[in-house]
Amino acid sequence: MNFKVGVIRGDGIGPEIVEEAVKVLNKAGEAFGHTFSYEELLLGGASIDAHGIPLTEETVARARECDAILMGSIGGDAKTSPWYQLEPSKRPEAGLLKIRKELNLFANLRPAVLYEELEGACPLKPELTQGGFDFMIMRELTGGLYFGERKTVEENGVLTAYDSLTYNEKEIRRIAVRAFDIARKRRKKVTSVDKANVLDSSRLWRKVVEEVAKEYPDVEMEHMLVDNCAMQIVKNPKQFDVVLTENMFGDILSDEASMVTGSIGMLASASLNDTKFGLYEPSGGSAPDIAGKGIANPIATILSAAMMLRFSFDLDKEADAIENAVAKVLKEGYRTIDIMSEGCTQIGTKEMGDKICERMQ
Ligand code: NAD
Ligand code: IPM
Ligand code: MN
Numbered sequence: 157m158n159f160k161v162g163v164i165r166g167d168g169i170g171p172e173i174v175e176e177a178v179k180v181l182n183k184a185g186e187a188f189g190h191t192f193s194y195e196e197l198l199l200g201g202a203s204i205d206a207h208g209i210p211l212t213e214e215t216v217a218r219a220r221e222c223d224a225i226l227m228g229s230i231g232g233d234a235k236t237s238p239w240y241q242l243e244p245s246k247r248p249e250a251g252l253l254k255i256r257k258e259l260n261l262f263a264n265l266r267p268a269v270l271y272e273e274l275e276g277a278c279p280l281k282p283e284l285t286q287g288g289f290d291f292m293i294m295r296e297l298t299g300g301l302y303f304g305e306r307k308t309v310e311e312n313g314v315l316t317a318y319d320s321l322t323y324n325e326k327e328i329r330r331i332a333v334r335a336f337d338i339a340r341k342r343r344k345k346v347t348s349v350d351k352a353n354v355l356d357s358s359r360l361w362r363k364v365v366e367e368v369a370k371e372y373p374d375v376e377m378e379h380m381l382v383d384n385c386a387m388q389i390v391k392n393p394k395q396f397d398v399v400l401t402e403n404m405f406g407d408i409l410s411d412e413a414s415m416v417t418g419s420i421g422m423l424a425s426a427s428l429n430d431t432k433f434g435l436y437e438p439s440g441g442s443a444p445d446i447a448g449k450g451i452a453n454p455i456a457t458i459l460s461a462a463m464m465l466r467f468s469f470d471l472d473k474e475a476d477a478i479e480n481a482v483a484k485v486l487k488e489g490y491r492t493i494d495i496m497s498e499g500c501t502q503i504g505t506k507e508m509g510d511k512i513c514e515r516m517q
């Protein structure tokens with residue numbers, strides 16, 4: 157079959173890591189008899205440079221025509237990049253938030269998987285992680301603080317800034333249903349994370365999640381306060397299956413979770429709406445500190461491409477082939493610098509992409 161994939165190369169390391177994911181996708185296509193046609197789209201800093209704004213209406217329209225989108229990270233160094241001289245609504249990140257909202261990508265899946273082979277790259281004590289772990293952060297992506305009313309006012313010479321956190325029942329229900337559906341296909345446990353001891357939005361979150369949980373008697377549900385969750389991720393990551401949470405908590409917890417899997421360069425992500433369409437991107441940023449050096453880890457982007465095959469195109473075998481190839485290369489001891497440990501062979505971004513392609517033979 158032929159699939160039309162929108163490609164947003166992004167900024168910083170974005171183009172380097174996307175190149176490897178495209179290579180791996182093409183390899184999977186060759187091996188299984190599919191073709192991918194690519195539609196190049198601009199978002200973030202690259203779009204500001206070309207059009208003066210981080211996302212154009214034309215790009216949104218072209219994105220809608222694609223079957224799915226593969227994206228590298230966007231953004232730059234806030235201290236040195238001219239993009240951050242622009243008003244906040246014209247900066248790279250505003251483009252990312254806009255495309256998530258425009259395409260209604262409310263469900264963000266971030267799989268935190270510690271491959272057994274990477275136990276050496278995990279900063280936790282070996283007894284906590286022996287045998288690896290595998291949990292899924294289900295982050296609400298189009299509500300909460302990111303999309304609430306925002307303003308800065310000056311009263312009597314004093315500046316006050318407001319960011320409001322709102323959720324309605326419908327927004328909570330649809331993400332909760334997704335989380336329970338996914339848990340049903342996994343180890344049947346949902347940990348719903350909130351701050352219900354302080355926030356009204358979290359108390360509503362809890363109420364709605366409890367209603368949804370009643371529809372899934374076969375799935376165990378527990379509530380956990382977000383501060384405790386942050387601690388439990390480093391204390392006992394194996395306890396989690398699906399972690400369901402709101403936008404900002406999910407952003408922070410997923411970076412924390414990435415580090416216990418060895419590196420932010422390992423954490424894939426899928427942003428989904430109610431259809432088969434999805435936007436697939438690594439969870440980490442554009443890493444301006446290592447951009448252009450050929451050392452970034454492309455695995456999160458490659459695993460995001462595998463998620464695209466699985467969720468948007470129903471190509472499970474093909475996704476398995478990519479994931480197995482990644483595991484093989486890690487087993488053979490090849491590492492980018494961020495996951496390097498003693499006795500392993502350090503390779504660059506391109507070599508990692510090549511090795512993964514070779515192992516898919
Ligand atoms: P970052 O994730 O870019 O970098 C944090 C650290 O992780 C850096 O030391 C970086 O070198 C390292 N790192 C990240 N990805 C890596 C990879 N694939 N391989 C090896 N090391 C990797 O976070 P930041 O520095 O806070 O943000 C930089 C820019 O990225 C900002 O403009 C931010 O807004 C943007 N950002 C974009 C996205 C996205 O597009 N989804 C996500 C997060 C941050
Ligand atoms: C992420 C990023 C984005 C977010 C930024 C760049 C707006 O950190 O995808 O995790 O906070 O959602
Ligand atoms: Mn983030």
